[in-house]
Amino acid sequence: MAGSRRNTVTGARGRTARLGGIALAGLLAAALTGCGAAARDDDAPAAADGGGGAYPVTVATSQGEVTVESAPERVVALGFSSADELISLGVAPVKVAVDPDTLAENAPWLVDPLTEAAGGDLASVADPSLVTADGSPDLEAIATAAPDLIIAEVYQVPDRAAFDRLNAIAPTITPDTDAFNPDWDERLLSTAAAVDRTERARELIAELEEEFAAAGAEVPGIGDRTYQWVRADDNGYVFGNGSLFELFGMRPADNQDNTQTAAALSLENTGDLDADLLAVWAQTEERQAELEADPLFRELPSVRNGTVYFAGLDFANAINSPAPISLRWLRDELSPVVGALA
Numbered sequence: 593m594a595g596s597r598r599n600t601v602t603g604a605r606g607r608t609a610r611l612g613g614i615a616l617a618g619l620l621a622a623a624l625t626g627c628g629a630a631a632r633d634d635d636a637p638a639a640a641d642g643g644g645g646a647y648p649v650t651v652a653t654s655q656g657e658v659t660v661e662s663a664p665e666r667v668v669a670l671g672f673s674s675a676d677e678l679i680s681l682g683v684a685p686v687k688v689a690v691d692p693d694t695l696a697e698n699a700p701w702l703v704d705p706l707t708e709a710a711g712g713d714l715a716s717v718a719d720p721s722l723v724t725a726d727g728s729p730d731l732e733a734i735a736t737a738a739p740d741l742i743i744a745e746v747y748q749v750p751d752r753a754a755f756d757r758l759n760a761i762a763p764t765i766t767p768d769t770d771a772f773n774p775d776w777d778e779r780l781l782s783t784a785a786a787v788d789r790t791e792r793a794r795e796l797i798a799e800l801e802e803e804f805a806a807a808g809a810e811v812p813g814i815g816d817r818t819y820q821w822v823r824a825d826d827n828g829y830v831f832g833n834g835s836l837f838e839l840f841g842m843r844p845a846d847n848q849d850n851t852q853t854a855a856a857l858s859l860e861n862t863g864d865l866d867a868d869l870l871a872v873w874a875q876t877e878e879r880q881a882e883l884e885a886d887p888l889f890r891e892l893p894s895v896r897n898g899t900v901y902f903a904g905l906d907f908a909n910a911i912n913s914p915a916p917i918s919l920r921w922l923r924d925e926l927s928p929v930v931g932a933l934a
Contacts, residue, residue, distance in 0.1 A: 651785045652768040654746050655755035660763045660786055664741035667787065668762070670722060670729060672699040674743040675706060676915035677780050680796060681789040684709040687737040689722035698909055701921035723748075735761050743783050745913070747772055773833060776914040796916050801839065803920070807927050808840035811934045818845040820867040821911070824874045824883060828856040829865065832873075836911055836922060840930050842869065862888040868933055870894035871926075873903040901929045 648661045666686045669675040672695075675688040679702075688706065692714045696703050703714070710717035721733045729748055739762040746766050749755040758764045767774040767782040774782075777797045784793035808814040819842045821834030831849035844850060845867040847857075857864055865872075870892060874880035880902055883889045894900040903911075907925060910918040 646788050649785060649788060651765055651782065653755075653764070653782070654766040654769055655749060655752055655759075658759065658763050658765060658786075660741060660765075664739075664763075664787065666737070666739050667741045667743065668722065668734060668737050668739035670734075670742065670744045670748055671727075671913070672702050672909075673779070673913035673915045673918070674745065674783065676702060676917045677783040678743065678787070679705045679709050680780070680916035681784055681787060681792050683787050683789070685717065685743075686739070687719045687722060688717055689720065690718045691720040692718035698906060699918070700906055701910065701918050705917055729754075729758055731757055731761065734758070741765065741786060743786070746770070746774060773913060776919065779913075780915065800916060800919055804839035804923055805841060807923060807930060808842065810931055811841075814841040814930075814933070815843065817842050817869065817933050818848070818867040819843075819869045819871070820845045820848050820865055821871045822857070822865065822873070823908075824872055824879055825856065828858045829862075829872075830856050832908075832911070834871065834911070836914060836919075837869070837871075837926075840926070842930075859888075862886065863891070865889075865892055865894075867894060868897075869899045869901070869929060871901040871903055871907075871929075873905075873908050875905075897932070899929055899932050901926065 647663055648659050650657050650659045667678060667683060669678055669685040669688045672688065672690050675685050675690070678685050690699070690702070690706075695706070695714075695718060706717065707714040719733070719737070722730055722737070724730055727745070727748060729744065734742065742758060742762050742764040744758060744764050744766050746769065749758060749764065749766055755764065755766075763786070765782060765786045767779045769775075769778065780793045780796065781790065784790045811817065819834055819837040821832045821837070822829040823832060831847075831852065831854055833850045833852055834844065834848060835850050838844070847854075847864055848867065872883070874883055889895060892900070907922070910922050914922065
């Protein structure tokens with residue numbers, strides 16, 4: 593722990609999330625944990641160097657304000673979204689709470705950027721021991737990594753006591769919200785403030801919004817096209833937060849529940865999945881086959897028009913906690929089905 597560091601914590605406030613995934617995806621992402629490849633075009637990610645020399649900096653977090661006294665040199669990311677943000681901002685984390693053996697399955701967009709940030713040795717940075725099976729921080733393992741800054745997920749510090757334990761190891765940054773899935777731009781700006789990369793974060797936000805809008809503009813009348821995003825369970829469909837599709841210029845279907853609080857849609861009401869574009873996470877190949885054989889499902893407008901997208905776990909993880917690299921991966925994944933709306 594750096595002797596010059598001081599952690600200052602005051603009151604917190606919350607906001608609702610705009611971007612997120614289906615709740616189960618978040619739990620899976622936590623359990624399994626843990627834009628172009630790099631945010632800067634002219635160099636590889638490096639340890640945070642303080643940018644304009646703004647330190648000390650005070651960052652508003654979900655549990656109050658935290659002061660980072662000096663430019664961090666050992667940044668630990670407690671999830672692949674936090675790692676995505678850091679790398680996109682040009683900062684190489686020293687440890688990331690991901691399993692190198694399953695990263696390609698769970699977050700394929702991060703494999704190459706994280707390997708590059710690790711100097712070619714992914715295993716030296718990817719460390720699943722930093723979190724427990726449910727995604728909670730393992731304080732002993734994190735302390736062993738000797739961080740001088742920790743970028744955490746909101747759900748990993750659900751209360752002040754949990755936050756204080758982590759913050760005692762090193763200044764701990766989460767977005768200033770109590771939402772389970774904070775807005776992607778809010779998350780990015782929060783991380784950027786701690787590593788003095790706010791200007792770069794704003795540039796990335798503008799770039800990503802322009803890229804999605806450009807893809808959506810290829811479809812005449814995109815603003816009138818509707819979307820739905822659901823997880824298929826044994827007994828029906830659960831709506832997830834599909835606000836990502838609005839970056840393309842689309843609008844939610846009347847029953848699309850981005851708050852993730854509505855009751856599940858029963859199988860007998862499959863016909864209510866009547867959006868122009870339907871993204872569905874079937875979870876298994878068997879369930880997808882069942883859907884594709886279901887007469888009610890086969891009559892959906894999106895199925896008949898070729899604008900249904902069958903998501904995998906990687907997509908569910910990406911939309912659950914999007915960050916610049918995963919957002920560009922999502923854009924590339926979805927552009928063909930969005931383009932098919934034309």
